Amino acid sequence: MIPYGRQAIDEEDIRAVIEALASDWLTTGPKVEEFEKALADYVGVNYAVAVSSGTAALHCAMYAVGIGPGDEVIVPAMTFAATANSAIYQGGVPVFADVEGETLLLDPQSVEAHITTKTKAVVAVDYAGQPCDYDALREICGKHGLVLVADGCHALGGEYKGRKVGSLADLTVFSFHPVKHITTGEGGAIMTNSEELYSRLRLFRNHGMTSDFRQRAEAGSWYYEIVDLGYNYRITDIQCALGCSQLKKLPEFLKRRREIAGRYDAFFADIPEVNPLSVQAAVQHAYHLYVVRIDLDALALDRKTLFKQMRDKGVEVNVHYIPVHLHPYYRKRFGLGPGLCPVAEAAYERIVSLPVCPRLTDGEVQYVMNALQEVARTPT
Numbered sequence: 444m445i446p447y448g449r450q451a452i453d454e455e456d457i458r459a460v461i462e463a464l465a466s467d468w469l470t471t472g473p474k475v476e477e478f479e480k481a482l483a484d485y486v487g488v489n490y491a492v493a494v495s496s497g498t499a500a501l502h503c504a505m506y507a508v509g510i511g512p513g514d515e516v517i518v519p520a521m522t523f524a525a526t527a528n529s530a531i532y533q534g535g536v537p538v539f540a541d542v543e544g545e546t547l548l549l550d551p552q553s554v555e556a557h558i559t560t561k562t563k564a565v566v567a568v569d570y571a572g573q574p575c576d577y578d579a580l581r582e583i584c585g586k587h588g589l590v591l592v593a594d595g596c597h598a599l600g601g602e603y604k605g606r607k608v609g610s611l612a613d614l615t616v617f618s619f620h621p622v623k624h625i626t627t628g629e630g631g632a633i634m635t636n637s638e639e640l641y642s643r644l645r646l647f648r649n650h651g652m653t654s655d656f657r658q659r660a661e662a663g664s665w666y667y668e669i670v671d672l673g674y675n676y677r678i679t680d681i682q683c684a685l686g687c688s689q690l691k692k693l694p695e696f697l698k699r700r701r702e703i704a705g706r707y708d709a710f711f712a713d714i715p716e717v718n719p720l721s722v723q724a725a726v727q728h729a730y731h732l733y734v735v736r737i738d739l740d741a742l743a744l745d746r747k748t749l750f751k752q753m754r755d756k757g758v759e760v761n762v763h764y765i766p767v768h769l770h771p772y773y774r775k776r777f778g779l780g781p782g783l784c785p786v787a788e789a790a791y792e793r794i795v796s797l798p799v800c801p802r803l804t805d806g807e808v809q810y811v812m813n814a815l816q817e818v819a820r821t822p823t
Contacts, residue, residue: 444759445807447798448622448731451696456688463684470679471655478683481690482617482632486609490641493632493683494648497596497618499676500631501529504614505564506673507633507643508590510535514563519549520766520784521791522568526594527767530566536777538562539768541784545721547571547734547794550786551579558583564590569598569608571763572700572729573722577603577611592616596631599624600697601729608729609634619682622800623731624696625689627682648676699801700730703808707733707797710812716741716819732763733799735815736790742819746792749818753795756814761796 463474475493483491494500510516512534518527520539527537540553547570554565565584567575575593584591593612595601601608609615614637617623619630633644649655651673659665711717718736722728737749746762753760766787768779781788798811 444754444757445798445803445811446759446800447761447796448800449802450621450626451692451800451802452626453692456685459684459688460681463681466680468657468680470677470681471657472680474680474683474687475678478627478686478690479632481687482609483634485690485693486607486615486634488610488615488634489636490638491632491634492641492644492648493630493678493686494676495631495678496629496676497616497620497623497631498525498529499648499674500616500618500633501525501566501594502532502674503644503647503676504592504616504633505529505533505535506647507614507635507640508564508592510563513561515559515561517554517557517562517565518767519566519568519570520768520787521547521570521764522594522767523596523764524767524770526566526568527773530564535563536561537767539766539779539784541786542570542790544786544790546573546723547720547787547790548573548575549580551576551583553784554580555583558587558589562587562589564592566592566594567612568594569596569601569729571720571732571734572597572601573720574598574601574603574608574611574726576723590614596623597731598729600693600727602727604725610636613637614640619686619689624700624729625686625693627678627686627689630678630682630686646671647673649673650675696801697729699803700799701728703799703803704728704730704733706805706808707735707799707812710816711735714816714819717815730799733797734763734794735797736793737795737819739793746795750795752818753814756818758811758814759798762791762794763796764791766791 479491510533514535516530591612593615596618598608615634619627651671
């Protein structure tokens, strides 16, 4: 199968991990700080806090900005469930806003329409790797006194008006799952310029403790205090060693993703049944995903059939995502259902994600394009 996403690991990465395994520190050690500094420097912020997953990073963000019982957090319907789940972990209530039809990015007008006296934060998801309209979202959040959180798990390396994703919101969350731009196996991070938020993030990832083991070892002390309820969301030095090595290769990974996307764009421009999402002029897309909308009416077949036929041809297409409010948990707990976010719901029925990972060869990219063209133009 040609994968829609997969890690790219080389000998340099393997050596970095072996060195970490042979060191004195497997966790809470110097590699964590090294990785955090490299991330902060890359995106241009003061602080980074590395954690065990992108989901943990989202949860940390909700804690850091003070989400509590009854607080409403506006999130897009078109995202992975962890974006909304993280508000619930803190007792908050996710409120689903719709997306823009051409990009599937959070619609600022829908955000404003959903603001109430209970709204505390907005989470902007940089869907597929394209940054949201941060000028519009900043203006809305500033007018209403809301915190702006960026779920940048798709968008490491993306840019908005010359500024990197990671520096555009009060907090930005990244994921380092194997299908993302760089990997630490599992892992995540939160970026911020706020010293106060940084302190809260570090506290929360380590049980709410005032110091970690390395800090106590360096101070020659055993004493610590738990000052708030936290979690064990620590990431290991082994993972951060891999992350440091991977981050050095991010520019070449991004270049290859954009090359693949450019080839797709050119090829599908002549196939009206296949419509890539629009890319705004002011952004640099990071292409975690390459999503197309299929004109199923013109094809006279359903998406399930197209999905199966592509898989039968050895192409691991995928679908990102089922709108979160349509999942059984959300229907049951919050009484949600179809009709809440019509743009996201309509898009879901027609979208397919194509392979775009850096390891794809030119021949594999051509095969993907030919396969989709054949499926799209074969009478059913």
